[in-house]
Amino acid sequence: MTSLDKMLGILDLFDDDKVGVQLEDVMQLTRLSRATAYRYLQSLSKAGVLAPATGNTYVLGPRVIELDRLMRLTDPLLTNASPVMHEVAGALRINFMLCSYYGNKVMCADLAWPDESLTRFYERGRPMPMFRGAMAKVILSNLTPYQLRSIMLWHADEIRAAGLGSNWDEFRTTMSRMRKEGCVVTHGEVIPDLVGIGAPIFDPDKRVLGSLVMILREETFAHSGEELMRRHVIDAAVRIDAKLASVAEKTGMPALPARPRRGNVLRNGGAA
Amino acid sequence: MTSLDKMLGILDLFDDDKVGVQLEDVMQLTRLSRATAYRYLQSLSKAGVLAPATGNTYVLGPRVIELDRLMRLTDPLLTNASPVMHEVAGALRINFMLCSYYGNKVMCADLAWPDESLTRFYERGRPMPMFRGAMAKVILSNLTPYQLRSIMLWHADEIRAAGLGSNWDEFRTTMSRMRKEGCVVTHGEVIPDLVGIGAPIFDPDKRVLGSLVMILREETFAHSGEELMRRHVIDAAVRIDAKLASVAEKTGMPALPARPRRGNVLRNGGAA
């Protein structure tokens, strides 16, 4: 572990219950001297990632907000897909979620939540499971064979536990079948009593960018007719694909932001 | 400049027009070898701050969104002040902005924008000037003498340019007067034709957390009566202070997140 990694490890100290880190925390984490712990905190503070606070603590800094703003501004998924999602959700009075794929994580990127009778379990920035739920499966199934192979290599146990196959051939077959279906329907895999209907969103090069997911109660789902709902989701996703393609056309391909990809996964286990 | 700083410097490469960095950019920035540039990118990617993307580029990663979510969840300003601001803005049909103070930066934390006839110049995450505009001045004027002194030491020219005083005594006097006023009114200092009326927001220890700013056109301002508008802003700010205090009471002081502070300013020029 390099000093770079140790410094970045400080970010791991933050979670929902810990809003500020103290020198002690850093010393304990890194096993480094007081002076060096301060040096790390200083570097992060200089970059604005942390900010010194009262009470000998350091809190997350303004840079985080700035960078998040940049992402919101430039994420093709947010800028193109969100409007479509909100429109469709509003018209149908059904809840939707937009998920983004980041090489090793599936994250909720945006919500359209017209049906307030359902609690907003999800929220922007919350990490989603990788092998459970429509949002994840629809993305997984549209990855390249190469990507799938490396994921299998490192997450065989989780894949088996999720019932996606106990070996490479089974996994591959399951994924292939899901992909051909055009969308994935899951029942209570993330939250009990909720059905997710997910369709993939592709960039102009046909790489999967993320997923659009309809979320409804089992009861509503039963009344609405599966076929119809699937069509709604797929149609919306296709509209988004077209929008992405037309933007790419207009701006001349290269201007479209590059999309996340797995790193050198066979070596690092998909940590990147 | 340490290697830690050089690595974090990679974040500077991103801006509104640059959504992905390439190896070349990093090598040029750091003047380091190909291998080391990759090492930096790898560390940042492992931490999720960056994500490898197609086209040999690295984009901002999911960690940024996660950390931003944490900040939104725990920022006392957002959780306490936003609801009050939205309520007041809605009732008056006047636009408001909530600004946060981060030791060396003033940033827009949230907006309530009921009057859509004004363009939304501002947005969450956009850095604000430090010496211009009601949002900044109201915060500045409520810093401790110690903090003011160190700011004067490093930003004397900017302070003079902003007309806040050409020496320590003048600056101190100006700040003191503003503080006693209870709120600051500025005309077109950030955007022409817009008036800002800002009031400070304090934590239970009477330290300034940020500012609440009413934003209206010169014309509207003239019609509305300055005194009345000032009262509206101050009243809202006081309500927020009370809310913050009562939360602190209930949870038992220490649970209230610590607030940003300037680092060792006399040495590092307030970079932290």
Next chain:
DNA sequence: ATCAGTTGTCGCATATAATGAGATTTATAA
């Protein structure tokens, strides 16, 4: 599915640059 070309990683020797201890300065609270 296989294969050439590109992008990313690794192993190792070397020297640079990070580290720890303690002195010193800066910040905060009384």
Next chain:
DNA sequence: TTATAAATCTCATTATATGCGACAACTGAT
């Protein structure tokens, strides 16, 4: 203002980041 705690600096030491070249992983074209 002064006392106390927090943060930073100085400097000798050596651990560790660096660069080079070889190699592996990935991409996309056949």
